[in-house]
Every structure is written in C-alpha cells, then in structure tokens.
Amino acid sequence: xxxxxxxxxxxxxxxxxxxxxxxxxxxxxxxxxxxxxxxxxxxxxxxxxxxxxxxxxxxxxxxxxxxxxxxxxxxxxxxxxxxxxxxxxxxxxxxxxxxxxxxxxxxxxxxxxxxxxxxxxxxxxxxxxxxxxxxxxxxxxxxxxxxxxxxxxxxxxxxxxxxxxxxxxxxxxxxxxxxxxxxxxxxxxxxxxxxxxxxxxxxxxxxxxxxxxxxxxxxxxxxxxxxxxxxxxxxxxxxxxxx
Numbered sequence: 001x002x003x004x005x006x007x008x009x010x011x012x013x014x015x016x017x018x019x020x021x022x023x024x025x026x027x028x029x030x031x032x033x034x035x036x037x038x039x040x041x042x043x044x045x046x047x048x049x050x051x052x053x054x055x056x057x058x059x060x061x062x063x064x065x066x067x068x069x070x071x072x073x074x075x076x077x078x079x080x081x082x083x084x085x086x087x088x089x090x091x092x093x094x095x096x097x098x099x100x101x102x103x104x105x106x107x108x109x110x111x112x113x114x115x116x117x118x119x120x121x122x123x124x125x126x127x128x129x130x131x132x133x134x135x136x137x138x139x140x141x142x143x144x145x146x147x148x149x150x151x152x153x154x155x156x157x158x159x160x161x162x163x164x165x166x167x168x169x170x171x172x173x174x175x176x177x178x179x180x181x182x183x184x185x186x187x188x189x190x191x192x193x194x195x196x197x198x199x200x201x202x203x204x205x206x207x208x209x210x211x212x213x214x215x216x217x218x219x220x221x222x223x224x225x226x227x228x229x230x231x232x233x234x235x236x237x238x239x240x241x242x243x
Contacts, residue, residue, distance in 0.1 A: 010072050011082055012136055015089035016143055018056035023048055026169050028096065034174070046094040053090050057083070085136065092137040093144045095194065107134045108201065135207055142202055142215065148195045148222060149215040155222045159187070160237060167241050180238050184230045191223035 024031065024038075028047045031039040042050040060069065073079045094100060111131045142149065147158035166179040199216040206212055226233075 011085040011089065012139060014056075014060075014072075015086050015140055018052055018086075019049065019090045019093050019140065019144070021052040021056050023052070025165060026174060027166070028094070030169060030174050046091055046097055046100070049090050049094045053087055057086075085133065088133065088137055089140045092141050095141065095144075104134070104137060108138070112205065131205075135205055138198060138201055139207065141198060145195060145198075148191065149199055149219045151218065152222055152225055155218075155226075156233070163234075163237050164241055167237070171242075180234060183234050183237070184226075187226050187230060188223065191219060191226070195219050196223065 031047050032044045038051055039047045073082050091100060092104060111134050147155050163179060163183060169175045170178050196219050199219045202208060203212040203216050
C-alpha cells in the first residue's frame with residue numbers, strides 16, 4: 001500500500017494547499033442560512049469546500065501551469081484519477097456533513113475490516129487503491145485538525161483563534177448561536193467522537209510509522225487537560241473578545 005501512497009503524494013499536497021482557498025471566514029451553516037449566492041450554487045452542501053476545489057482547479061488549468069500539470073499527470077485516466085482524489089480529499093475536510101462522514105466510515109470499514117470479503121472477489125490492486133484512497137482522506141482530515149494532536153500550547157493557540165472567528169460571527173449578528181455556551185463541552189465531545197477515533201485509525205494503519213502513537217498520545221493528553229482547564233479558558237476567551 002505504501003508505494004501507492006507515495007504515488008498519490010501530489011494529490012495530497014495539492015489538496016492540502018487548496019482546501020481552504022477563498023474561505024469566507026464563516027461556517028457553511030451561516031452561508032446557507034443567509035441564502036448566499038455561493039450556497040445556492042452548491043446546493044447548500046459543503047459550500048466552502050466545493051468552492052475551493054472549483055477555484056483551485058480553474059487556476060491549475062490555466063496555460064501558465066502547463067508544466068506543473070505535465071508533472072502531475074500524463075494521460076486522461078491519470079487526470080481523472082487526480083481530480084477524483086482531490087475532490088474526495090477536500091470534501092473530507094467537511095466534518096459537519098453527517099452523510100459524508102458516514103460514507104467515509106463505511107469505506108474505512110470496507111477497506112480495513114478483517115471480515116471483509118474484498119480479497120476474495122477483487123483484484124489486489126483494487127484493494128490497495130481503496131485503502132490508499134481512504135487513508136489519504138483521513139490524512140487530510142488529520143492535517144485539518146493537526147493542532148489537536150500536537151503540544152497543548154499549539155492546540156490552545158488554534159482553539160482560541162477558531163473561537164474568535166465563531167464569536168465574531170455571533171457578535172456581528174450573522175449567527176444566532178453563541179459559541180461560548182457550548183464551547184467547553186463541545187471540545188470534549190470533539191475529542192471523544194472525532195479526534196481520538198481519527199488518531200486511532202491513523203495509528204492502526206501505521207501511515208505515520210513510529211510517530212503514529214504520538215498523535216494519539218497528544219490528542220488524549222489535550223483532551224484531559226482541556227477537561228481540567230477548559231471552563232476557565234472559555235471565560236478568558238469571552239472577556240477578551242466581548243470588548
């Protein structure tokens with residue numbers, strides 16, 4: 001599987017660079033509730049993510065990037081595969097969409113379940129490709145929330161910045177939900193139901209090698225420290241950004 005992961009490096013790098021391109025600074029839910037043109041364009045589904053893919057893809061197709069495209073793919077089938085992986089990877093960063101989340105969960109189970117019958121009725125290459133694709137999706141998910149799997153001070157820095165973004169949206173009247181009311185418990189749930197399970201998956205497939213267990217260890221440590229200190233930290237956030 002690892003040689004396929006190496007082969008797909010270009011897809012991962014490109015997706016990581018463009019997945020927040022032209023981000024409006026507000027969650028998809030706000031764009032949908034406001035009835036924005038961009039939300040309507042994408043049928044109120046993964047609005048920011050789809051917009052990023054379209055803008056980046058159009059940019060990549062410009063004549064000035066001809067040499068870059070030649071490095072990424074040589075044939076029509078390679079182009080189609082590249083786009084498919086880019087779309088899958090960027091859509092994977094929309095962790096709010098429950099339908100997409102369930103589809104990814106099902107694909108993981110199909111690829112890595114010990115009870116899977118895939119080995120019996122499919123080519124080995126197809127099985128490896130499936131595993132590589134779903135691992136890449138989880139890699140970009142991990143990259144999107146990497147601060148939660150690093151040192152406490154790194155986690156806290158980006159947690160505060162995300163709180164600020166959400167709180168400013170609320171204070172400006174663009175959202176009826178005060179994020180401060182559920183921020184403390186929400187972070188605990190985020191660790192328990194998303195971050196730690198994600199870290200365990202990455203550890204189980206060994207994609208980070210000897211560093212795989214570090215992601216899980218940091219995630220668990222940050223979760224426990226947030227449980228102890230989070231309420232006071234949120235009060236500090238409110239005092240700082242309410243002004």
